[in-house]
Amino acid sequence: xxxxFDRLFQMARCEWLLREQSNLFGFMWTLLxxxxxxxxxxxxxxxxxxxxxxxxxxxxxxGIVHYNFFQNTTSYVLTSLRRRAALLTNxxxxxxxxxxxxxxxxxxxxxxxxxxxxxxxxxxGTPFRSTWFLIPLILLLEAVLVLGxxxxxxxxxxxxxxxxxxxxxxxxxxxxFLTPVFYPLEIIEPSKRELxxxxxxxxxxGMSRRAIIxxxxxxxxxxxAILAIFAALSAASYAYFKRHxxxxxxxxxx
Numbered sequence: 001x002x003x004x005f006d007r008l009f010q011m012a013r014c015e016w017l018l019r020e021q022s023n024l025f026g027f028m029w030t031l032l033x034x035x036x037x038x039x040x041x042x043x044x045x046x047x048x049x050x051x052x053x054x055x056x057x058x059x060x061x062x063g064i065v066h067y068n069f070f071q072n073t074t075s076y077v078l079t080s081l082r083r084r085a086a087l088l089t090n091x092x093x094x095x096x097x098x099x100x101x102x103x104x105x106x107x108x109x110x111x112x113x114x115x116x117x118x119x120x121x122x123x124x125g126t127p128f129r130s131t132w133f134l135i136p137l138i139l140l141l142e143a144v145l146v147l148g149x150x151x152x153x154x155x156x157x158x159x160x161x162x163x164x165x166x167x168x169x170x171x172x173x174x175x176x177f178l179t180p181v182f183y184p185l186e187i188i189e190p191s192k193r194e195l196x197x198x199x200x201x202x203x204x205x206g207m208s209r210r211a212i213i214x215x216x217x218x219x220x221x222x223x224x225a226i227l228a229i230f231a232a233l234s235a236a237s238y239a240y241f242k243r244h245x246x247x248x249x250x251x252x253x254x
Contacts, residue, residue, distance in 0.1 A: 011101035073106030148234030
């Protein structure tokens with residue numbers, strides 16, 4: 001077990017270094033995408049959404065940072081096995097190491113983005129609230145959702161279907177507009193609002209906004225129920241991965 005986690009740490013570290021330090025500006029490129037999205041969405045929607053959404057700048061940047069993590073990390077994990085096809089087919093090691101290392105590298109970048117986000121929120125004049133200290137609990141939910149629920153499934157499908165990364169790219173782009181990233185849920189008609197509430201990324205974003213902007217923490221029972229659901233789905237997702245694990249080398253070679 002210790003050897004497994006040592007390998008996982010080293011592989012995640014290598015993945016992060018390859019992603020963030022293989023170019024001139026390193027981590028700054030990671031911040032560029034959410035910054036540009038913020039500028040575009042704020043410029044387009046502030047007059048429409050601003051009067052309906054107090055502190056719209058903070059509202060928007062929280063949504064962008066969380067959805068950016070979901071979109072970028074799941075897309076990166078999806079191609080993790082094909083990127084490491086040479087290692088996968090030539091070395092006898094647990095295949096899930098490649099998946100979780102890719103996911104952890106995305107999580108490391110996200111944690112840095114969250115720190116930058118708080119600095120930006122202070123710059124925007126968002127008042128500090130004690131519920132900011134609950135954000136690590138919300139990040140735990142988010143990590144379980146992305147690394148536990150989505151990553152094993154997407155890694156298998158990305159290995160099995162060579163063009164699935166393009167399909168997932170389209171789905172996550174559509175998902176941004178089906179998730180209240182730049183608009184409040186209240187502007188959606190009630191019949192469709194309940195469907196959006198089933199979106200787990202929307203749940204994470206809503207919790208984060210309430211804790212940061214409104215000073216409201218997630219209810220203990222609700223939090224534990226969501227964590228239990230995510231954990232159960234993670235177990236099912238990992239079991240699916242393990243069932244396909246003997247065939248992964250064949251998938252990436254086709």
